[in-house]
Amino acid sequence: MKFDLAAEVRERAGKGPARQLRRSGRIPAVLYGQGECLLLSLDPLAVTMILRAHAGSTALISLTVNGAQSKAVRTTLLRDFQEDPVTGEILHVDLFEISLTKPIRVKVPVSVVGGVPAGVKDGGLLHHNMRELLVECLPTAIPERVEVDASELVIGQGIHVRELKQIEGVKFLDEADQMVVRVAIPISEAKLEALLTSGAVTEEGKEPEVIGKGKEEVVEGEAVDEKGEKVAAVAEKGAAAVEAKGEKKDAKEAKTDKKEAKPEKKAPQAEKKEAKEDRKK
Incomplete structure (x- = not known):
């Protein structure tokens, strides 16, 4: 026009x-x-x-x-x-x-035709991914629109740029693998809520990653070992003290026994003195 x-x-x-x-x-x-x-x-x-x-x-x-x-x-x-x-x-x-004799590049609108796609009738969702297409042609050959027939698309199917109906004198410049329209699988509210809930539970149940956790565990283990060594040292020291105390007590008892043994040593002297007195008489 x-x-x-x-x-x-x-x-x-x-x-x-x-x-x-x-x-x-x-x-x-x-x-x-x-x-x-x-x-x-x-x-x-x-x-x-x-x-x-x-x-x-x-x-x-x-x-x-x-x-x-x-x-x-x-x-x-x-x-x-x-x-x-x-x-x-x-x-x-x-x-x-x-210039009417030189090709130009323009963007042309995309129009979906053919009525309601079969997949949409089955509950699918129509996604119009590309609203415009970049084309190259002579000015007199510029199309008003690029029509895409999506009536036969079922759920999960789509139409790529390479699958578009060719227009005489018009070259499509967009990537051939780009999706123009497709019918997507619907997601129910219950499924969506379940996915969101499971994602939230997973995030909550996952233990936070601590950088250097293994190192901390090793350090803690070393600390416990050192503490254990300290406890053992204290125990050995206590045992040594008790043993020394016991030895000291044994020595004291031996000394006491020695003192008690002295009167027994003096008894013969007393008997000798008594015998001397008897002689004088």
Whole structure:
């Protein structure tokens, strides 16, 4: 589809002139490509109609430039635009001039056709993985959209870029293994809750990993051994003290026995003295 758009050349650039231009009911635009760059002003209503009627990046626009010194009519693409985040009004537009005889690269929207996929009817979920595809072709061969028939997809199946229906004169540039659409296996709320619960239990039941735990265990073992050695030393010391005390006690008892043995030694002397006295008598 091709659109007609009128533009006027503007001489002043910058934020101030752009604000003045918007207050006057027009919006600033830039035309670049083919070795030239022009400052333009556009009718915002005409731009909005093009954006609403067709994907902006693929619509061919026949641009008539009033006040141009060279070509008055050019073939362009609406490459980019800016809009007010609050009001949604168009603030600025970038146009790209193209040659109808040279291939270009553009992004084309993906459209899923064929009705509800078989897998979705069985409870599956349709995942639209790629909303746009990058293609290369002549400007006159740009497709409005790339249609993907997903009606026969069952649960677990999908369509890759390499499986897309080829379009004459159009080359797909995305990776061949990329998934465009697929029907995923549904997960029930009970199963999801069970998975989350089991994951939480696993995390709670798992002992925290302590760096150098083995080393700490060895150190603790050494500490116990050292403590054990200390206890043994104390025990040996105590045993030695008890043994020394016992020896000392035995020595004391021996001394006591020796003292008791002295009177027995004196008894013969007393008997000798008594015998001497008897002789005197």
